[in-house]
Amino acid sequence: AQKVTQAQTEISVVEKEDVTLDCVYETRDTTYYLFWYKQPPSGELVFLIRRNSFDEQNEISGRYSWNFQKSTSSFNFTITASQVVDSAVYFCALGPLIQGAQKLVFGQGTRLTINP
Amino acid sequence: EAGVTQFPSHSVIEKGQTVTLRCDPISGHDNLYWYRRVMGKEIKFLLHFVKESKQDESGMPNNRFLAERTGGTYSTLKVQPAELEDSGVYFCASSQDKGPRPGTEAFFGQGTRLTVV
Numbered sequence: 001a002q003k004v005t006q007a008q009t010e011i012s013v014v015e016k017e018d019v020t021l022d023c024v025y026e027t028r029d030t031t032y033y034l035f036w037y038k039q040p041p042s043g044e045l046v047f048l049i050r051r052n053s054f055d056e057q058n059e060i061s062g063r064y065s066w067n068f069q070k071s072t073s074s075f076n077f078t079i080t081a082s083q084v085v086d087s088a089v090y091f092c093a094l095g096p097l098i099q100g101a102q103k104l105v106f107g108q109g110t111r112l113t114i115n116p
Numbered sequence: 117e118a119g120v121t122q123f124p125s126h127s128v129i130e131k132g133q134t135v136t137l138r139c140d141p142i143s144g145h146d147n148l149y150w151y152r153r154v155m156g157k158e159i160k161f162l163l164h165f166v167k168e169s170k171q172d173e174s175g176m177p178n179n180r181f182l183a184e185r186t187g188g189t190y191s192t193l194k195v196q197p198a199e200l201e202d203s204g205v206y207f208c209a210s211s212q213d214k215g216p217r218p219g220t221e222a223f224f225g226q227g228t229r230l231t232v233v
Binding site for chain 1: 119120125147149151156157158159160161164172205207209211221222223224225226227229
């Protein structure tokens, strides 16, 4: 069975602080995708990143960075110098490495609040 | 380019009534997915269409739920009769036929919040 755990239900920090959102996954598949989505107050899920299981290199995109460690089955997300606009619910997800298939297993989400 | 759109954004119905949710995927996306998030829990997969065909409906909770995608364009998800435990946010997503090139990830709509009272 596949499972994604986001142990942090809610996080609240002051603007400009760095914050890390944890994601731990379980799968018996040897190849898979990992995702992060952001859900702002408007409700839609906004795609942030997709990483395949072959690539353990960390990725940085502006203030966002992701740390994928296969040895610990973790795919953590760090926001550097957080801003109020980063306030949202963030979901980590696991999906098959199959062309055209996006059957995702989501974690419960972490509600991030950035206070001014 | 328009994203995935869902109608209505919010629906409140009484137990036993019928509700139909609609999803318009991004034009040209053959894959369409329905997901549901119930009260603060994880988002769970319901089913997957490839064009008008149901590819995987393993996540559908029971036979009170019926999904269709006539003509392979928009999709509807009908709940009949609705029960209290059906309350939640229903998300629709679409993706291109071929992956995993950039741009072939799933794009989600804003969801329909269903409240059954």
